[in-house]
Amino acid sequence: MRARTLAATAVVLVTAACTANTFDNPKVTELIVSPKSVNPGEAVTFRFKLEYGGPWNDIRSIELTGLPANTLAANTVTTINVPAAAGEIAETVILINKPAKDGVYPLKFKVTVRNSPGVNIGAVGPLTINDVPGSFQFASFEPASHSIGACPGRLKFITLKYLASDENGATDVTAPKIVGVEPAGLFDAPLALRTPKNPNVIAELVTTPVAVNCNARAPQVWQWTLAATDIDTPNESQSPVPLFITEYVTSP
Numbered sequence: 001m002r003a004r005t006l007a008a009t010a011v012v013l014v015t016a017a018c019t020a021n022t023f024d025n026p027k028v029t030e031l032i033v034s035p036k037s038v039n040p041g042e043a044v045t046f047r048f049k050l051e052y053g054g055p056w057n058d059i060r061s062i063e064l065t066g067l068p069a070n071t072l073a074a075n076t077v078t079t080i081n082v083p084a085a086a087g088e089i090a091e092t093v094i095l096i097n098k099p100a101k102d103g104v105y106p107l108k109f110k111v112t113v114r115n116s117p118g119v120n121i122g123a124v125g126p127l128t129i130n131d132v133p134g135s136f137q138f139a140s141f142e143p144a145s146h147s148i149g150a151c152p153g154r155l156k157f158i159t160l161k162y163l164a165s166d167e168n169g170a171t172d173v174t175a176p177k178i179v180g181v182e183p184a185g186l187f188d189a190p191l192a193l194r195t196p197k198n199p200n201v202i203a204e205l206v207t208t209p210v211a212v213n214c215n216a217r218a219p220q221v222w223q224w225t226l227a228a229t230d231i232d233t234p235n236e237s238q239s240p241v242p243l244f245i246t247e248y249v250t251s252p
């Protein structure tokens with residue numbers, strides 16, 4: 001008799017476990033995302049209610065998905081607060097950490113429900129992350145001058161260093177170039193500047209080796225300008241990166 005009771009209890013438990021999987025997925029309602037566009041470093045607020053036919057504690061977590069990889073690498077928190085109950089509003093403020101690549105991102109909530117794999121719920125996005133103009137923090141030849149006497153061979157090897165800065169990621173600054181005519185004979189070859197490589201930093205120091213001809217004319221002072229373009233808007237020549245002026249000096 002006791003054995004039959006245990007068997008009957010086991011059957012009831014199995015049935016309960018099966019019905020837990022048959023509830024419809026949670027549904028987000030009355031969602032407000034504000035603002036719809038942000039600069040890197042700014043906050044987005046999500047307010048919504050959740051509908052769910054099963055036991056409320058089935059809902060384990062909600063995660064925001066779809067943000068650019070570099071803001072996630074910068075430890076942007078993606079945990080969304082679960083409403084306390086059906087009909088309750090939950091509010092979560094997400095700080096979009098810098099750097100954050102500009103673009104339009106169709107965000108989703110990934111809801112984890114007990115006994116079910118993660119459920120993606122659409123219609124959360126899109127969120128626009130604005131393009132912030134890049135800039136050069138500095139740019140210079142090192143050393144920035146030489147005397148003919150200190151250049152006894154054919155070539156003198158120096159470097160051109162610049163610090164590219166962009167809150168969308170340093171790789172937003174692309175195609176750096178010297179504007180203006182290089183003095184005839186100053187360099188062994190036309191300058192071909194290297195570009196930032198790391199999308200996960202706000203500023204990157206870029207170093208380009210340069211060979212100076214030792215027989216360059218002296219004295220002379222060359223004033224030059226460094227410009228670049230935004231990787232997403234290649235037609236915007238020299239913009240939005242501001243110009244930077246410095247000098248290269250030769251002396252007898």
Ligand SMILES: [Ca+2]
Nearest residue numbers: 132134168172
């Ligand atoms: Ca930018």
Ligand SMILES: [Ca+2]
Nearest residue numbers: 102131172232
């Ligand atoms: Ca950009």
